[in-house]
Structure formats: structure tokens, C-alpha cells
Amino acid sequence: MGRSPCCEKAHTNKGAWTKEEDQRLIDYIRNHGEGCWRSLPKSAGLLRCGKSCRLRWINYLRPDLKRGNFSDEEDEIIIKLHSLLGNKWSLIAGRLPGRTDNEIKNYWNTHIKRKLLSHGIDPQTHRPVKDSVAVAKTASVIVPPQNDAVISKTENSSDNGASTSGTTTDEELRQNGDCYYSDNSGDMELNLDLTLGSGSTSWVGSGHVVVGGSSADSKPWRDTAMAARLSLL
DNA sequence: AACTACGTCAACCGCCCAGAA
DNA sequence: CTTCTGGGCGGTTGACGTAGT
Known part of the structure; x- marks a missing residue:
């Protein structure tokens, strides 16, 4: 039983993101905004799971992130x-x-x-x-x-x-x-x-x-x- | 210089929940 | 009301860098 996987894992990349992948994701979200994460990878031409895209964006690529040491x-x-x-x-x-x-x-x-x-x-x-x-x-x-x-x-x-x-x-x-x-x-x-x-x-x-x-x-x-x-x- | 131990952090996994059908 | 789906969350892992021996 159990739920279906969130994406087709056989054809998705895993591990560290490349600069090209980052750029694709940034470009796509700039143009289309944050929408349906499930369909985003396909639309953006990324071989990534939608969840992975979301995580990458939220934790790393979002422009309003404050990087650096905690005060x-x-x-x-x-x-x-x-x-x-x-x-x-x-x-x-x-x-x-x-x-x-x-x-x-x-x-x-x-x-x-x-x-x-x-x-x-x-x-x-x-x-x-x-x-x-x-x-x-x-x-x-x-x-x-x-x-x-x-x-x-x-x-x-x-x-x-x-x-x-x-x-x-x-x-x-x-x-x-x-x-x-x-x-x-x-x-x-x-x-x-x-x-x-x-x-x-x-x-x-x-x-x-x-x-x-x-x-x-x-x-x-x-x-x-x-x-x-x-x-x- | 080489090896090991430790620390850090990006990314993944699986579960849960809310909303839609 | 029930089932399905997508998004979100917390826990965990593993790769990488650095310090210590």
C-alpha cells in the first residue's frame, strides 16, 4: 500500500544541484511564480522531483534569504x-x-x-x-x-x-x-x-x-x- | 604529508494535513 | 462522508570541509 511517489523517480536527478539547474529554477519562478511544484520540474525542463525544487527554492534560492552567521x-x-x-x-x-x-x-x-x-x-x-x-x-x-x-x-x-x-x-x-x-x-x-x-x-x-x-x-x-x-x- | 575525527549543512525521505474531487 | 492529491514539515543522511594527530 502507501501513497504513490511524488514524482517519477527513475528519471529524476538527485543530490547536489548544479548551477544550470539553479538558474533554470530561478528563471522559471521569476517568469511564472511559485505555482504547482509537482508540474514545475517538467515545465521548467528540470529532471528533478517537485519537492526537491521547492526545497531548493525555499532553502537556498529565494532572493529574500539572509545568508551568513546568526546574530x-x-x-x-x-x-x-x-x-x-x-x-x-x-x-x-x-x-x-x-x-x-x-x-x-x-x-x-x-x-x-x-x-x-x-x-x-x-x-x-x-x-x-x-x-x-x-x-x-x-x-x-x-x-x-x-x-x-x-x-x-x-x-x-x-x-x-x-x-x-x-x-x-x-x-x-x-x-x-x-x-x-x-x-x-x-x-x-x-x-x-x-x-x-x-x-x-x-x-x-x-x-x-x-x-x-x-x-x-x-x-x-x-x-x-x-x-x-x-x-x- | 597523510590519515582520522569531527562539524556543518544541503538534500532526501516519509509522514501528516488540508483542500479538492 | 470518503478518497485522493499536493504541499509542507520534521527527522535523518551523507558529502564535503576543516582541525587535530
């Missing part, structure tokens, strides 16, 4: 958002203009994970590997001011959080919010300002959960709504 500010935003969202790289990427989910994912796995571990922080749970409050005092993020709306979230912690795969449930999201990036050392509280949208599409949300609480409490930023609003960016 400290971007680092902190990634860490904060990961503590809140888990491995939702596309959502995190949505908060970092010019960065792609793939790039952020790679950066997380190669740099930030190690950085957190070296500070004694578990990169999945965002909590100290050991009960070392000192090392937990790490970062405080101020989201860049180009954004409008604000989510303030104060969260308790009772469990570890970041989901490693699959759908993020409300419970997981709650747990993901559990982190140690607070200015208040030892205080199990997260203050995270997230600015969502801009202009007419901006959205303001706030939530507060009393430390020690176990239920969802009043939480306006539920999983899907959060995702949808972040994706508006």
Missing part, C-alpha cells in the same frame, strides 16, 4: 521560541525574516544544542541538566521592535516539554513553555514577549498560569491559534 539576538530568539514551541522549526523560522526552517534546524542541532549543554541546560526541556540554578540564568530576549502585537506568557513548570515529533498538543505546548530563561533566577517563570503580525493583522495575546497549577487554566494562545497567527507573519 546573538537571533540565537536568543531561537532558544526562546524553541522553549515555547519545541521543534516547530517552520514557526520559529516565521519569526526570523530571511531564515529558513531547515537553516534554523541545522543551526540548532549544530550550535545551540551544544551551547545549551555547555551551560548545563537540557536543549529539549530547557531546564538545567542538574539542579544548578546558577547556570540556568541564561538569557532574556527582547523581541525586535518591528513587530506589533505582544503575547505575554507566564508559565509554571511541572514536566519536561519539547516534543520531538508529531503533532504538538496543548499539553505539550504548555510544557514547552516551561523554561529557565527568566531574569528571576530560580523563579519558575517565563516572561516572553512575542510580537505577532504587523499593522492590521497584528494580534495581542496574553496568558498567565499560576505556579503550581496543573490544568490548562485560561490560555488564549492555544496550539492551532498560535500556529495560525505565527504563520501570518
Whole structure:
């Protein structure tokens, strides 16, 4: 059983893209825009899978991509958002203009994970590997001011959080919010300002959960709504 | 200089979801 | 309502470059 393959694999190239292939893809999208990825390769004269074209364009060829090293500010935003969202790289990427989910994912796995571990922080749970409050005092993020709306979230912690795969449930999201990036050392509280949208599409949300609480409490930023609003960016 | 180990990142794979039929 | 299809996402792989011995 299983679904049919996304393309005719017998006649498609794989591996690294050549300059000629890149140019064909760029030219085609310039002329026709991003359309049906499945039919694009044929139309553009590329022996590539549609998915491969899409990935190449999104992760590498798009003109608005910001290449180069991540700034400290971007680092902190990634860490904060990961503590809140888990491995939702596309959502995190949505908060970092010019960065792609793939790039952020790679950066997380190669740099930030190690950085957190070296500070004694578990990169999945965002909590100290050991009960070392000192090392937990790490970062405080101020989201860049180009954004409008604000989510303030104060969260308790009772469990570890970041989901490693699959759908993020409300419970997981709650747990993901559990982190140690607070200015208040030892205080199990997260203050995270997230600015969502801009202009007419901006959205303001706030939530507060009393430390020690176990239920969802009043939480306006539920999983899907959060995702949808972040994706508006 | 040669070899090995490690780090980085582009690309692929398979699954999931939303919308169309 | 069910099935099919395309797009999108997260996890993983593997090629390549660099540092260390």
C-alpha cells in the first residue's frame, strides 16, 4: 500500500544541484511564480522531483534569504521560541525574516544544542541538566521592535516539554513553555514577549498560569491559534 | 604529508494535513 | 462522508570541509 511517489523517480536527478539547474529554477519562478511544484520540474525542463525544487527554492534560492552567521539576538530568539514551541522549526523560522526552517534546524542541532549543554541546560526541556540554578540564568530576549502585537506568557513548570515529533498538543505546548530563561533566577517563570503580525493583522495575546497549577487554566494562545497567527507573519 | 575525527549543512525521505474531487 | 492529491514539515543522511594527530 502507501501513497504513490511524488514524482517519477527513475528519471529524476538527485543530490547536489548544479548551477544550470539553479538558474533554470530561478528563471522559471521569476517568469511564472511559485505555482504547482509537482508540474514545475517538467515545465521548467528540470529532471528533478517537485519537492526537491521547492526545497531548493525555499532553502537556498529565494532572493529574500539572509545568508551568513546568526546574530546573538537571533540565537536568543531561537532558544526562546524553541522553549515555547519545541521543534516547530517552520514557526520559529516565521519569526526570523530571511531564515529558513531547515537553516534554523541545522543551526540548532549544530550550535545551540551544544551551547545549551555547555551551560548545563537540557536543549529539549530547557531546564538545567542538574539542579544548578546558577547556570540556568541564561538569557532574556527582547523581541525586535518591528513587530506589533505582544503575547505575554507566564508559565509554571511541572514536566519536561519539547516534543520531538508529531503533532504538538496543548499539553505539550504548555510544557514547552516551561523554561529557565527568566531574569528571576530560580523563579519558575517565563516572561516572553512575542510580537505577532504587523499593522492590521497584528494580534495581542496574553496568558498567565499560576505556579503550581496543573490544568490548562485560561490560555488564549492555544496550539492551532498560535500556529495560525505565527504563520501570518 | 597523510590519515582520522569531527562539524556543518544541503538534500532526501516519509509522514501528516488540508483542500479538492 | 470518503478518497485522493499536493504541499509542507520534521527527522535523518551523507558529502564535503576543516582541525587535530
